[in-house]
Amino acid sequence: MGYVDAHTHAVFREIITDELLNFAINEWHAPRELLLMSVKEFVKILDDSEIEYIGVMAHPSRKLGVAKEDYALKVIDAVKDYADRFAVIGGVEANELTVEEVRYWLGRQYEAGISAIKVHPPHMWLKPNAYRPEEGGLKQLGLVYQFAEDHGLPVYIHTGTSAFSKARNKYGDPIFVDDVAVDFPRLTILMSHVGRPNWVPTAFQLIRIRRNIYADLSSIPPKRLLEYIPRLTEISEKSVYGSDYPGPGVYDIKANLKEFLNIQIPREDLIKIASDNPKKILKPLSRTR
Structure with a gap:
């Protein structure tokens, strides 16, 4: 498997x-050795973990001082020899670029x-629905969703709080994602972190009622996942x-x-969430070429 x-x-x-090394050490508190492995060394860890491939976040975070739009290109170039083991998630900071720059990147x-x-609303300092007229009419953000919908790309939207020092957590409320789901019905939305810890009930309900919103369960400790989402099996078809x-x-x-695979829910639900569903939604680099 x-x-x-x-x-x-x-x-x-x-x-x-x-900049990224210092950020990861100071804000993530990540051990230095984890940040300095080569791609080849990392693939060996994936092999040992029975992980077929991973999604790597490579979106810009200029407000945190760590990346701009070219970072995704650098990640793709770094992992290209192992294109079947990595899916690279890019993006643009719509409120920092012109319409032309958004199209270009x-x-x-x-x-x-x-x-x-x-x-990433708390890190980009914008609402997920900021493209709407009543929310400021940011055309650049609407273009991002339209591009993703037209090109069959899923969109991850961070929901919930961020502990990083420059995060603006007022933007983490998942209710703003509802507009995106309604306005872009062909878009696959991965609601990252399911609104934890403040807005889990809102996120859970949106995942239940909106056909195109899925749960990205990352960052919730697996041993506490059923505390946050006790009805997880109800959305196992829509969770990754x-x-x-x-x-x-x-x-x-x-x-x-x-730890996740030891959660006390049926085995078939675990397999859906950790294998079947992500393989349908997120394709590795080798399959995008």
Whole structure:
């Protein structure tokens, strides 16, 4: 059985910058050795963990001082020799770019082979529905969703709080994702972190009632997952496993998966969430070319 970790922030020696290294150590509290592995060394860990491939977040975070739109291209170039083991999630900061710049970077990233797009409201400082007239009419953000819908790319949207020092958590309320689901009905939305810890009931209900919203379970400790989402089996058809490695507290990608697979729900639901569902939604780099 090949599992899929659909949400990681894996970094590699080939691409890490001093800014990203310092951020990961100071904000993630990640051990330095996890941040300086080569891609080849990391693939060996995936093999040992029975993980077929992972999703790597490579979206811009200029407000955190760690990445811009070209970061996705650098990640793709770094992992290209193992294209079947990585899905690269790109993105743009719509409120930092012109319409023309958004089109340019989405096109560049798509041509390079991104598997999905990430929108991170607390780190980008914008509402997920900021494209709507009553929310400011940010055309650039509407273009992001339209591009993803037209090109068959899923969009991850962070919901819930972020502990990072420059995060603006007022933007983490999942209710704003509802507009996106309604306005872009052909778009597959992965609601990252299911609104934890403040807004889990809202996120859960939206996942239940909106056909195109799925649960990305990353960053919730597996041993506490049923505390947060006691009715998880009701959305097992619409949930994907993710570790958030090497984010805060998640420093062993194999152990996190093992802990998830020991959750007391039916085995068939675990397989859906950690293998079947992510393979349908998130394609590795090799399958996007």
